[in-house]
Amino acid sequence: MSLRSPLAQVSQGQSAGHTAARLTRRQKAAIIVRFLLNEGADVPLSDLPDALQATLTTQMGAMRYVDRATLVTVVSEFATELEGMGLTFPHGVAGAITALDGRISPQTAARLRKEAGVRQIGDPWEQVQRTDIDTLVPIILAESTEVAAVVLSKLDVTFAAKLLSKLPGDEARRITFAISRTGRVTPDAVDRIGFALAAQLDDCPPVAFDDEPVQRVGAILNSSSSALRDDVLSGLEENDGDFANQVRRAIFTFQHIPDRLGRTDVPQVIREIEQSALITGLAAAKSAGLDNVVDFLLENMSRRMADAIREEMEDRGAVKQGPGEEAMTEIVNAIRRLEASGGVTLATPEDQEEAA
Numbered sequence: 001m002s003l004r005s006p007l008a009q010v011s012q013g014q015s016a017g018h019t020a021a022r023l024t025r026r027q028k029a030a031i032i033v034r035f036l037l038n039e040g041a042d043v044p045l046s047d048l049p050d051a052l053q054a055t056l057t058t059q060m061g062a063m064r065y066v067d068r069a070t071l072v073t074v075v076s077e078f079a080t081e082l083e084g085m086g087l088t089f090p091h092g093v094a095g096a097i098t099a100l101d102g103r104i105s106p107q108t109a110a111r112l113r114k115e116a117g118v119r120q121i122g123d124p125w126e127q128v129q130r131t132d133i134d135t136l137v138p139i140i141l142a143e144s145t146e147v148a149a150v151v152l153s154k155l156d157v158t159f160a161a162k163l164l165s166k167l168p169g170d171e172a173r174r175i176t177f178a179i180s181r182t183g184r185v186t187p188d189a190v191d192r193i194g195f196a197l198a199a200q201l202d203d204c205p206p207v208a209f210d211d212e213p214v215q216r217v218g219a220i221l222n223s224s225s226s227a228l229r230d231d232v233l234s235g236l237e238e239n240d241g242d243f244a245n246q247v248r249r250a251i252f253t254f255q256h257i258p259d260r261l262g263r264t265d266v267p268q269v270i271r272e273i274e275q276s277a278l279i280t281g282l283a284a285a286k287s288a289g290l291d292n293v294v295d296f297l298l299e300n301m302s303r304r305m306a307d308a309i310r311e312e313m314e315d316r317g318a319v320k321q322g323p324g325e326e327a328m329t330e331i332v333n334a335i336r337r338l339e340a341s342g343g344v345t346l347a348t349p350e351d352q353e354e355a356a
Contacts, residue, residue: 030059031074053290124198124232135168149178218250225325258296265344272334277327283313284324
């Protein structure tokens, strides 16, 4: 919708007189908002501070009639101001932090909020909706059943259903029943609950790592030599047997390929590896007694390519341990990269146990 549209409906020679000149900025703002609403525009007035919302509402209630010529003049002034405007910036530090959400680190955002005494701005329920479900569960369980019922009622239906499924059965039933008693809850009460919940989320310290310790250690050991990997796992076993067992399950090494990589994914993996590294890795694996892995890869690529690789492996002869392990690690890393990008799906240890 163009703000210039009413100008086409009025003669250019029509004079607005001195009426527009006598209007205050508040009155002109009320005229613009009323005009936009009449045109069907979605005006997000809730983003304004409460004081400005109240002032605008009072001003609109005090006005009765504006002639067409005055409307054209006010709209023209407003359109001219918009056309001359280059950029607008968010109000205060809180607005700036919100505008930069996801583009600055959580640590920096938390520090700036603390220094400015700002917790959050705008609709607190948007912040709650963006929160990880596992983070919300302990907070919901710590609240009263009535407050939890309000929270579930306010959230998106799909999100609320996922959150409810994470709660203990008896608690989920109590909260669901309590929703039937939320009919008389006032908007102010919902806002207070939302702000209190958002404040609790702001108090949660940001974490430095996205992955769990098990995944981080497993990823490091995946790219380590077998000797170092065995040595580290032995040390972990002595200090924390449970953690060591979890790390073992998270590790994906060359010998795991036949059990966890799908046969139909082999050609895609081969395309990701340089021919020289593939031949070196397979030759080293054969020397190390990993014939089952070599056969699995060769049997699931084209026969012509497999025959050519076998010939080159024979020509290559024995491979030293260092270069051989590096080549096998490169093959494993190629599979890991494809898994991370969604190109292949590796079977989990749990899948193997179920199949057994």
